[in-house]
Amino acid sequence: MLMTYSSRAKTVIKIISVWALFLPLAALAVPIKISDPIGAGSPLEIYARVIKAFLGTVGIFALLNFVIAGVGLIASRGNPEAVKKNRDNMLWTIIGIALLFGAYAILAFVIDRLAGSLNIGTP
Numbered sequence: 001m002l003m004t005y006s007s008r009a010k011t012v013i014k015i016i017s018v019w020a021l022f023l024p025l026a027a028l029a030v031p032i033k034i035s036d037p038i039g040a041g042s043p044l045e046i047y048a049r050v051i052k053a054f055l056g057t058v059g060i061f062a063l064l065n066f067v068i069a070g071v072g073l074i075a076s077r078g079n080p081e082a083v084k085k086n087r088d089n090m091l092w093t094i095i096g097i098a099l100l101f102g103a104y105a106i107l108a109f110v111i112d113r114l115a116g117s118l119n120i121g122t123p
Contacts, residue, residue, distance in 0.1 A: 048111045055104050062100060066093045 038046070069089035076082030
């Protein structure tokens with residue numbers, strides 16, 4: 001009894017066969033040196049960049065929330081409930097931005113001190 005394969009199965013078999021033929025050539029390959037794409041010399045630099053990017057992104061969202069609350073305050077047209085809601089939103093956004101700046105200052109200080117004690121530069 002002959003077995004018949006679908007065209008998909010034949011394609012998979014061909015790919016596996018070609019791959020198996022060229023696999024031994026990989027053992028003879030010269031090692032490739034991959035350069036550092038982000039140019040970080042140490043894990044501390046990577047952490048500093050990730051933290052700064054995260055805080056920058058959060059800052060953008062905080063500014064956007066502040067603008068939305070301001071527009072909502074203008075659009076409330078004196079409605080006491082809407083004014084209170086948008087004023088509270090602006091207040092909490094200002095508190096959040098203050099905390100964000102404080103966190104950035106503390107982290108910048110700590111990362112700078114760690115970089116100085118490890119004798120590595122930060123971006």
